[in-house]
Amino acid sequence: MHPGKTSLAFIDGSRLITESLVRAGADTFIGYPITPANLLYLYATKRYPTMLAAPDEITTLQWMSGFAIAGHVPVTATSFPGYALMLESINMAAMFELPMVIVLVQRLGPATGTATCGAQGDLSLVHGTLSGGYTLPTFSPSNLNDCWDISAKALHTAIRLRTPVVLLTSKxxxxxLQAFDWSHLAEIETLKVKTFSGSDTYIPYKVDESLVPDFMPVSQNNHAVRLTASTHDTKGFLQNSTPEAIENTKRLEAKVTKHLQEYLLFDLDEQAGAQHLVVSYGISAQASREAVRQLRARGEKVSLLVAKTLLPVSRDYVDIANRYERVVVVEENLTGQLRQLLFGAAGRNGLSGVNAIARMISPSEIVDEVMRKF
Amino acid sequence: MNNVKFLTGGQLPFCKGCGHVAVAQNTEKALQKLDFNPLDVVLVTDIGCHGIVDKNFLTHNVHGLHGRSSALAAGISAGLSNPNKKVIVFTGDGGATIGMQHLVGGAHLGFDMTVVVHNNMLYGMTGGQPSEFTPCGFKTPTLPEGSTKSGYDICELMLAAGAAYVERVVGIGDFSDSLARAFSTKGFSLVEVMEICTSYGVKSNPGMKLPKLVEEAGWKVKVFTEAKQRLFQTPQNSNPTSLLSEKLEVEPKYSGAISKPVSIMLSGSAGEGVQLAAEFLARAAMLSGLYATKKGSYPVTVGVGYSAAEVIISHEPILYTGSPVPDILAITSADGLGYARTAAGRMKGGTIYIDQSLDIPQTGAETVVIPFREKVGAQNSSLYSVFYMVGSQHFFPMEALRDIFMANKISQRVSVDIFMQL
Structure with missing residues (x-):
């Protein structure tokens, strides 16, 4: 029997992600169907107050932006081919400073690749989504519990920072489907976008120390709203490259990094005396947890870092890794995208990766790499 | 009619003689005629010369991407869902070309909005290249010999797509009544305003007069359709219920009899119940107090090709849900054999249950040949393989599987007895 629990639910992550996002404050789902994000679309038809089927992914992001401008908090779910089409519109939404969550369900690429095969191949793409080196806060759930907690955090971050946020997951x-004890799931706070409450003139991109401007929907008739995807000043007027406008654009990155500690989530399971650190995220985190369990059962000392907030890249991850002689980064892509984000092309001594495509990485591969003489 | 200003009164940011000025001024006049106030209006602009006029409007203003203004405005309109708000799009012939799908879709679905197409028949902001709206014979700086093809007739396209109101006007003088008719239409309306670019169109086509050009291009200046009733209604799920239903819980009733985690692969054909059988297996394990996971594998095709599922059952919570080397493998079709051959080859022990119609794959596992398909038919063969392996392997009582089966509607059309007889 399950210790201390008589009933388990048999569920998939899509169900928890959907329920969590709605409870956290999402009220609209707009999507174009794509494998393997299908279940998120299906659940959306039942759970969101408003669900719209868009004719393509560019339209999806434009409609989402329109809904956000009207005061809603929209969500979509897609995979690489759809995300690629959304790219320019995500840039627009970031410049408008609109809250929304894009659930990116990774599948095997490049191009249409294999729709029914999971992957972790899009972190570099998400990292480079915004032209100019700006960052979309990006989260990745590492198990079903995270599908609940991290999804809510993603939605809350989108609302608090007024920005598109990516929830990076995989097939x-x-x-x-997994047997899951959901009796311990945390309550989720429903957030609303902070709106301007002053009596003076509303300046759409004026900020206080939070660096996040107050929002006003175009549904109201008291203050003129001016949103501009092109470089603009604090009033929302298109500018070429005036100092004010450039400062406003730079603020997009500053607001995301300034608040990072408020949404930086990771699991760090350190073992005293360990010189090996396994680093992973997303679907490979469970294999990593199992590998660490097996290694410890054999008497090996090993620590584990599971990153849940992937972007902006946290210096904390590098600092933790630098406490170890050996670092093994586990991810289901060809070249080690998180590894490169953390350590760059130069890498560091004692760094290696466990990588695979077209299949899940198994715990035994991780065990072998940790035990390998380096 | 009111006197409320919609324009700031400053100089509009266009070349001398540009038709965009007339569009802005007639828009203000039309809105005044309809007694709107500025903040009743959301003006969504696009990339192109016409788009920079938004700084002169006192309305709500949203300045988006090239060609996407109609989709953005559709989202705003649907998100507002307020008949007292007027959503207006300013786009050019270039933007209309890029975003043609958004225009067709907007007209088709009937979003409550008006699109004003500033058609000056070329790309004015980038040097006067021809657009898909450039008429035959029209010259531009990059096409000095003149276009050899006709331009899009956006009005006919919108008519076919189901727009509620469509009109083409020549953008000279007062055409505010036309705009007012469009603005007051409920649903999707479009007005194409014919213009000629003073910087590139006039210079490349000296002496050409706009009305004559429009006539020679075959573009009719008229109302194409009006007063159609097709209005998009934003769907509202008034009673969304939690996805975390207690029905998803499985309360243990029996006891599992495995000594270590067991990894099971079912491999058969799409449409032969493989995924359902795997789910039954996992649920029956949970009914027996075990943890279980079920992972599906299949090609992108629906209804053809292989279908496989991996089930893990364990007394402990399962972290890694993959199972590259199964302990137990059931193969019920030729498609399934093709997919599972690699896994079978990796097995150094365990058991493979395989349909008698298939050849035995190379494997280190014990193989058991069963007439799954012959006995229960192809459609139930995978389900039968699950009953058979539970009966043979004794992971948990057969009653657990029977209970799960009986709770499913499949039990209404297939007797459980055929599976219980080993």
Whole structure:
């Protein structure tokens, strides 16, 4: 029997992600169907107050932006081909400073690749989504519990920072059914976008120390709203490259990094005396947890870092890693995208990766790499 | 009619003689005629010369991407869902070309908005290249010999797509009544305003007069349709219920009899119940107090090709849900054999249950040949393989599987007895 629990639910991650996002404050889902994000679309038809089927992914992001401008908090779910189409519109939404969550369910690429095969191949793409080196806060759930907690955090971050946020996951996380004890799931606070309450003139991109401007929907008739995707000043007027406008654009990155500690989430399971650190995220985190369990059962000392907030890249991850002689980064892509984000092309001594495509990485591969003489 | 200003009164940011000025001024006049106030209006602009006029409007203003203004405005309109708000799009012939799908879709779905197409028949902001709206014979700086093809007739396209109101006007003088008719239409309306670019169109086509050009291009200046009733209604799920239903819980009733985690692969054909059988297996394990996971594998095709599922059952919570080397493998079709051959080859022990119609794959596992398909038919063969392996392997009582089966509607059309007889 399950210790201390008589009933388990048999569920997939899509169900928890959807329920969590709605409870956290999302009220609209707009999507174009794509494998392997299908379940998120299906659940959306039942759970969101408003669900719209868009004719393509560019339209999806434009409609989402329109809904956000009208005062809603929209969500979509897609995979690489759809995300690629959304790219320019995500840039627009970031410049408008609109809250929304894009659930990116990774599948095997490049191009249409294999729709029904999971992957972790899009972190570099998400990292480079915004032209000019700006960052979309990006989260990745590492198990079903995270599908609940991290999804809510993603939505809350989108609302608090007024920015598109990416929830980076993959096929097996959102489709595999698992026996799950949901009795301990945390309550989720429903957030609303902070609106301007002053009596003076509303300046759409004026900020206080939070660096996040107050929002006003175009549904109201008291203050003129001016949103501009092109470089603009604090009033929302298109500018070429005036100092004020450039400062406003730079603020997009500053607001995301300034608040990072408020949404930086990771699991750090350190073992005293360990010189090996396994680093992972998303679907490979569970294999990493199992590998660490097996290694410890054999008497090996090993620590584990599971990153849940992937972007902006946290210096904390590098600092933690630098406490170890050996660092093994586990991710389901060809070249080690998180590894490169953390350590760059130069890498560091004692750094290696466990990588695979077209299949899940198994715990035994991780065990072998940790035990390998380096 | 009111006198409320919609324009700031400053100089409009266009070349001398540009038709965009007339569009802005007639828009203000039309809105005044309809007694709107500025903040009743959301003006969504696009990339192109016409788009920079938004700084002169006192309305709500949203300045988006090239060609996407109609989709953005559709989202705003649907998000507002307020008949007292007027959503207006300013786009050019270039933007209309890029965003043609958004225009067709907007007209088709009937979003409550008006699109004003500033058609000056070329790309004015980037040097006067021809657009898809450039008429035959029209010259531009990059096409000095003149276009050899006709331009889009956006009005006919919108008519076909189902727009509620469509009109083409020549953008000279007072056409505010036309705009007012469009603005007051409920649903999707579009007005195409014919213009000629003073910087590139006039210079490349000296002496050409706009009305004559429009006539020779075959573009009719008229109302194409009006007063159609097709209005998009934003769907509202008034009673969304939690996805975390207690029905998803499985309360243990029996006891599992495994000594270590067991990894099971079912491999068969799409449409033969493989995923359902795997789910039954996992649920029956949970009914027996075990943890279980179920991962599906299949090609992108629906209804053809292989279908496989991996089930893990364990007394302990399962972290890694993959199972590259199964302990137990059931193969019920030729498609399934093709997919599972690699896994079978990796097995150094365990058991493979395989349909008698298939050849035995190379494997280190014990193989058991069963007439799954012959006995219960192809459609139930995978389900039968699950009953058979539970009966043979004794992971948990057969009653657990029977209970799960009986709770499913499949039990209404297939007797459980055929599966219980080993």
């Amino acid at each position: 097996e996380m959102v489709m595999t």
